[in-house]
Amino acid sequence: MAETEDRSGRAGGDPLRIGISCYPTYGGSGAMATELGLAMARRGHEVHFISYAQPFRLSGFQERVYYHAVEMEDYPLFEHPPYSLALAVALNDAIEKHDLQLLHVHYAIPHATSALLAKQMTSPERQPRIITTLHGTDITLVGQHPSFKRITRWSIEESDAVTAVSSYLRDRTEDDFGIDRSTIDVIPNFIDTELFRRDRDPCYRDMLAPDGEKILMHVSNFRPVKRVVDVIEVFHRVASEVPTRLVMVGDGPERSRAQARAAELGLADRVVFLGAHQSVFELLRCADVFLLPSLNESFGLAALEAMSCGTPVVATSTGGIPEVVIHAETGYLYPVGDVDAMAEGTLAILTDEVKWERMSKAARRVAQNRFDETRIVPAYEKLYYQTLAGGPLG
Ligand code: GMT
Numbered sequence: 001m002a003e004t005e006d007r008s009g010r011a012g013g014d015p016l017r018i019g020i021s022c023y024p025t026y027g028g029s030g031a032m033a034t035e036l037g038l039a040m041a042r043r044g045h046e047v048h049f050i051s052y053a054q055p056f057r058l059s060g061f062q063e064r065v066y067y068h069a070v071e072m073e074d075y076p077l078f079e080h081p082p083y084s085l086a087l088a089v090a091l092n093d094a095i096e097k098h099d100l101q102l103l104h105v106h107y108a109i110p111h112a113t114s115a116l117l118a119k120q121m122t123s124p125e126r127q128p129r130i131i132t133t134l135h136g137t138d139i140t141l142v143g144q145h146p147s148f149k150r151i152t153r154w155s156i157e158e159s160d161a162v163t164a165v166s167s168y169l170r171d172r173t174e175d176d177f178g179i180d181r182s183t184i185d186v187i188p189n190f191i192d193t194e195l196f197r198r199d200r201d202p203c204y205r206d207m208l209a210p211d212g213e214k215i216l217m218h219v220s221n222f223r224p225v226k227r228v229v230d231v232i233e234v235f236h237r238v239a240s241e242v243p244t245r246l247v248m249v250g251d252g253p254e255r256s257r258a259q260a261r262a263a264e265l266g267l268a269d270r271v272v273f274l275g276a277h278q279s280v281f282e283l284l285r286c287a288d289v290f291l292l293p294s295l296n297e298s299f300g301l302a303a304l305e306a307m308s309c310g311t312p313v314v315a316t317s318t319g320g321i322p323e324v325v326i327h328a329e330t331g332y333l334y335p336v337g338d339v340d341a342m343a344e345g346t347l348a349i350l351t352d353e354v355k356w357e358r359m360s361k362a363a364r365r366v367a368q369n370r371f372d373e374t375r376i377v378p379a380y381e382k383l384y385y386q387t388l389a390g391g392p393l394g
Contacts, residue, residue: 013385015044019094019128021087021115022106024055026221026250026276028301029135032165032189033106034058039377041065048094052083056278068094084110084117091118095128102384104131108138109148112155129387132159134184136298137225139164139173140319153177161387163187163380166320169298185383188323189301190376193368196281196308198360205286208272213243214350217287217311219280219302220294222252229254230293230339232261232271234314237343239270242350246271249283284309288356289346295336297321304371307331307363312356314345324371330363 018040022033034057037047041064048066049055058067070090072081091114094100103118105111112132119127132155137143143152156162156179163185164170174181209215216235220226228248235246248258248271255273262271277283280302284290290306292315297303299320303313307324313331315321327333332345349356 015046016040016102016384016388017046017048017098017100018384019048019050019091019098019100019103020106021050021091021103021111022055024051024053024058026056028189028299029107029133030055031057031301032135033104033133035190035192035373036104036377036380038062038065039373040381043377043381046098048098048100050087050090050094052087059278066098084114087111087114088117088121091115092121095119095122095126099126100128101388102131103128104133104380104384106133107135108132108152108155109142112159113151116155116158129160130158131161131163131383131387132156133187134162134164134169134173134298136165136169136296136319139169139176140296140298141225144176149177153179161185161383163383165189165299166323168320168323172298187379187383188371188376189299189304190371190373191304191308191367193308193364193372196284196305196367198285198310198364200285202282203286204282208247208283208286209245211243213245213270214288215245215247215286216289216291216346217247217249217284217306218291219249219277219284219305220252220292222250222254222258224254225295225297226252226254227293227295227336228258229261230337230342231291232258232265232267233339234291234293234342234346235262235271236265236267237339238346238350239267241347244270244350247283247287248273249275249277249280251276280305281309284311287311289314289349290331291342291346292316292321293336293339293342294318294321300324303331304367308367308371310360310364312349312359312363314342314349324366326362326366330359330366 020037023030034055041047050068052070103115105115170184218231290311290313296319313325316336317333334341
C-alpha cells in the first residue's frame with residue numbers, strides 16, 4: 001500500500017465505513033478520537049461517531065461524517081442508568097444501518113465492552129472488527145479497580161486490535177493486566193501542526209499580559225491527577241522574580257482549590273482562569289512556558305499542543321511525558337511535586353532569550369517531525385486495513 005504525505009490523501013485501498021466511540025466531553029481521548037475521525041473522512045472514509053453527546057471538536061459540516069446520539073431511557077428504577085447497554089444498542093444499530101466494517105473505540109471502559117456486545121448482537125457475516133485504543137486512566141486508574149479490572153482485561157483481549165498512545169502505556173498494560181505487549185501497537189497521539197503554530201492570528205498576548213509580562217499557561221480538565229495547585233505554586237515562585245501572568249485554561253473539580261490557593265498567595269489579580277476553551281491553539285501561541293505538573297500522564301497531549309505552538313514545556317518526568325517532552329531540549333522535566341525545581345527550570349527559560357528561542361524551535365521541530373497528523377493518521381489507516389484483512393501490524 002503506497003503511503004502519501006498528502007494531508008487529505010488516502011494511503012490506498014477501498015474507502016472504509018468506520019464507527020468511532022469516545023468520551024465526547026473535554027479531554028485528550030475525545031479530542032484525539034474526533035480529530036482522527038475527521039482526518040479519516042478527509043481521506044475518503046465514511047465515519048460515524050456514536051456517543052451520548054456530540055464530541056466537542058465535532059462542529060460544522062464535514063462530508064462523510066455522521067453523529068449518532070445514544071438514546072437513554074430515564075426510568076426511575078435506574079439509579080445508575082446502564083449507559084454501556086444503551087451504547088451497545090446504538091453501536092449495533094449503526095453497524096446494521098450503515099454496514100460498518102470497523103468500530104474504533106477510545107478508552108477501554110465502557111467503549112470496548114459495549115463494542116464487543118454490539119458485535120455479538122450482529123449476525124456473523126456482518127460483524128465488524130473492533131479496534132481499542134488505550135488512552136490512560138482506563139489502564140492506570142479506573143481499570144485497576146476490582147470492579148472493572150477483569151472486564152477491562154477481557155475487553156482488551158477480545159478486541160481484534162489494540163493500540164496504546166505511548167510505550168509507557170503499552171508496558172503498563174502488560175505489567176498490570178498480563179497482556180502480552182507484542183499484541184499492542186504503540187501509535188502516539190498526533191497534532192495538526194498547521195493549526196497549532198505560533199506565527200498566526202489571533203494572538204491575545206496584549207490582552208492576557210497588558211504590561212508586557214511573560215505568560216505561563218496550563219491547560220487541562222483540572223482533575224486531581226493534574227495537580228493544578230502545583231501550577232499555582234510554581235507561578236508563585238516565578239512571579240516573585242520576573243513579571244509574569246498565569247493563564248489557566250479548562251475546568252474541573254480542582255479549579256476552586258487552585259483559585260483559593262492563588263488568592264491565599266495574593267496572586268488573584270495575576271492569574272486568570274479562562275474556563276474551558278474550544279480553540280486552545282489561539283491561546284497556546286501566546287504562551288512563553290507551558291506547565292504540566294501531573295501526577296501521571298500516559299502521553300500529555302496538552303504538552304504536545306504547546307510544543308507545536310513553539311512553547312517550551314516544564315513538566316513532570318512521569319508516565320509517557322518523556323516520550324513527548326525531551327528534557328533540556330524542548331523544556332525541562334522534574335519529579336512529581338518538586339515545585340522548586342519546576343520554578344527554577346521555568347525561570348531559566350524565561351530569563352534567557354537564546355535558550356527560549358532554541359527550546360521553542362526544538363519543540364516545534366519535534367512536534368512536526370514525530371507527531372504531525374500526516375505521519376500518524378496513515379499508521380491508523382494501515383492498522384484498519386490490516387485488521388480487516390485479519391493480519392498483524394507490519
Ligand atoms: O485517561 C484519562 O485520564 C483521560 C484521557 C482524556 O480523555 O483526557 O487522558 C489520557 O488520554 C490523553 C489522550 O491520549 C493523554 O494525552 C493523557 O495523557 C491521558 N491522561 C492520563 O494518562 C492521566
